[in-house]
Amino acid sequence: MGKVLMKGNEVLAEAAVHADCRYYFGYPITPQSELVAYMARRLPEVGGLFLQAESEIAAINMVYGAASTGVRVMTSSSSPGFSLKQEGISYLVGSELPAVIVNIVRGGPGLGNIQPAQSDYFQVTKGGGHGDYHIPVLAPSTLQEIVDLTMDAFDIADKYRSPVIIMGDGMLGQMMEPVEFKEKVESKQFDKSWATTGTRGDGGPKIITSLELDADSLEKRNTLLQKKFAEMKEQEVRYETYCTEDADYIIVAYGTVARIAMNAINKARETGLKIGLIRPISLWPFPEKPFEETRKRVKGYISVEMSAGQMIEDVRLAVNGHAPVDFYGRTGGVVPTQEEIYEKIITVAGGLKYEHENGI
Amino acid sequence: MLQEIIIAGFGGQGVMSMGQLIAYAGMIEEKNVSWLPSYGPEQRGGTANCAVVVSDQQVGSPLVSNPSAVIVLNNPSFDKFEPKVRPGGLLISNSSLVARKSEREDIKVIDIRATDLANELGNSRITNMILLGAFIEYSKFLSENSIIESLKKVLSEDKYHLIDINKRALRKGAELVAVF
Numbered sequence: 001m002g003k004v005l006m007k008g009n010e011v012l013a014e015a016a017v018h019a020d021c022r023y024y025f026g027y028p029i030t031p032q033s034e035l036v037a038y039m040a041r042r043l044p045e046v047g048g049l050f051l052q053a054e055s056e057i058a059a060i061n062m063v064y065g066a067a068s069t070g071v072r073v074m075t076s077s078s079s080p081g082f083s084l085k086q087e088g089i090s091y092l093v094g095s096e097l098p099a100v101i102v103n104i105v106r107g108g109p110g111l112g113n114i115q116p117a118q119s120d121y122f123q124v125t126k127g128g129g130h131g132d133y134h135i136p137v138l139a140p141s142t143l144q145e146i147v148d149l150t151m152d153a154f155d156i157a158d159k160y161r162s163p164v165i166i167m168g169d170g171m172l173g174q175m176m177e178p179v180e181f182k183e184k185v186e187s188k189q190f191d192k193s194w195a196t197t198g199t200r201g202d203g204g205p206k207i208i209t210s211l212e213l214d215a216d217s218l219e220k221r222n223t224l225l226q227k228k229f230a231e232m233k234e235q236e237v238r239y240e241t242y243c244t245e246d247a248d249y250i251i252v253a254y255g256t257v258a259r260i261a262m263n264a265i266n267k268a269r270e271t272g273l274k275i276g277l278i279r280p281i282s283l284w285p286f287p288e289k290p291f292e293e294t295r296k297r298v299k300g301y302i303s304v305e306m307s308a309g310q311m312i313e314d315v316r317l318a319v320n321g322h323a324p325v326d327f328y329g330r331t332g333g334v335v336p337t338q339e340e341i342y343e344k345i346i347t348v349a350g351g352l353k354y355e356h357e358n359g360i
Numbered sequence: 361m362l363q364e365i366i367i368a369g370f371g372g373q374g375v376m377s378m379g380q381l382i383a384y385a386g387m388i389e390e391k392n393v394s395w396l397p398s399y400g401p402e403q404r405g406g407t408a409n410c411a412v413v414v415s416d417q418q419v420g421s422p423l424v425s426n427p428s429a430v431i432v433l434n435n436p437s438f439d440k441f442e443p444k445v446r447p448g449g450l451l452i453s454n455s456s457l458v459a460r461k462s463e464r465e466d467i468k469v470i471d472i473r474a475t476d477l478a479n480e481l482g483n484s485r486i487t488n489m490i491l492l493g494a495f496i497e498y499s500k501f502l503s504e505n506s507i508i509e510s511l512k513k514v515l516s517e518d519k520y521h522l523i524d525i526n527k528r529a530l531r532k533g534a535e536l537v538a539v540f
Contacts, residue, residue: 005384005395005513031399114400175422176380176395178387256422263420337425 003178009034015150022048023073025062031170032104060088067097070195076102090129094210098157107333115333116170121310143177158190239287247276264341291318368409369433374488379410384510386414394422486529493533
């Protein structure tokens with residue numbers, strides 16, 4: 001097919017179509033509206049269905065309905081709209097339904113603004129809705145990676161009968177880059193015998209519900225869910241490292257921030273500072289291995305985020321007190337520049353002025 | 361080779377398409393590219409800008425804070441971005457609408473009366489292409505042919521009749537650079 005220049009939001013939509021997603025329910029919100037518009041045009045072309053719901057809450061419940069029939073379905077939004085979907089997401093987990101949900105994060109809290117942010121990290125990784133649950137969260141940093149991760153997201157969703165979140169920021173949604181949609185390989189087959197598509201007299205009724213009034217039964221269901229989360233934690237960890245082998249200090253960043261950090265790291269390397277990068281691709285499950293491998297020999301980590309410091313908590317847990325963890329972040333839709341990150345590196349690694357933070 | 365370019369002007373002057381044409385042309389020439397629009401709660405007649413990165417290496421930051429080249433099409437854009445051009449960099453200014461002249465001596469400045477020239481060519485909407493022609497000719501990292509190829513990708517077929525005037529605008533800009 002060759003390379004095409006596309007916007008991140010459009011890439012998300014086209015990749016979903018490539019992954020055989022044929023149903024989309026959503027409500028437009030900047031900075032992800034191009035995804036909605038693309039689906040409105042594209043899905044009818046492939047025999048799918050696009051429906052603009054009256055609200056985000058309606059959209060996520062339509063997703064619930066479609067997912068109950070075993071089809072591949074998607075919805076997308078940006079921070080305030082994503083918050084509205086939380087009840088439905090909890091229901092999807094409780095009823096064990098596969099779906100892909102995109103959050104192109106913007107500045108918050110509240111209505112905030114429409115500029116890029118990563119301040120929904122807690123919400124996506126720690127369970128934004130009610131109940132004990134986790135959802136796999138994938139955070140692409142390039143448009144080509146969106147293609148690959150969107151395809152994977154649908155497979156993970158079907159494999160575990162679970163919603164999967166793709167998290168990007170406004171910059172990733174709005175920017176253009178060349179992407180290539182590779183020749184389609186045969187989609188993996190997943191068991192959909194649970195789907196409520198009618199019994200046709202061939203068995204008892206199938207029921208999809210998250211309601212379980214008996215406490216013992218609900219505890220049993222929770223135990224099964226926890227087993228599933230444990231398996232995801234084992235199987236679905238993704239990350240990338242860059243120059244960590246000899247690094248004295250390691251930057252931890254994901255999504256577009258990781259790209260910006262890359263420039264700063266390269267510049268620091270030119271001046272002889274040994275800086276590396278750990279880029280979590282799955283935000284949940286959070287990659288612990290690259291920290292276990294490096295935490296005893298590095299002098300410290302710097303978590304760089306477009307938030308007031310959210311991922312840093314997972315970084316600290318993974319580092320587990322073996323090395324200091326520093327932080328640089330911008331909030332409210334301000335994007336950290338490569339110059340700022342470089343300056344942070346110099347301050348921390350160059351030892352210009354650095355105070356250990358409570359020895360952790 | 362790493363080019364970090366910012367193009368800025370009023371909404372409607374074609375600054376976004378200029379950036380996209382550079383990105384497309386870079387892609388045609390098998391370079392790594394990114395295009396990032398400034399987006400926000402903008403209004404008609406407000407300012408718009410985009411950042412384009414063209415590189416032999418993988419593109420790191422799509423966000424550009426110290427551009428190697430800046431093309432400004434109006435006054436507010438000049439005020440905002442002229443100080444940000446990195447030393448040794450390039451500033452191309454549409455002097456038909458930009459009143460101020462750059463006094464910086466550490467950058468190359470090219471002033472072109474692009475809007476007036478576009479009107480002389482018969483279409484004020486090709487202002488951007490004159491400036492783009494000048495940029496391509498001066499910076500020499502992309503060929504004019506690739507830009508013309510890109511036009512075919514950006515324009516729908518019913519607009520193909522506009523390719524000729526766009527070509528002439530590119531040429532005009534390129535010729536003007538010869539005197540700088």
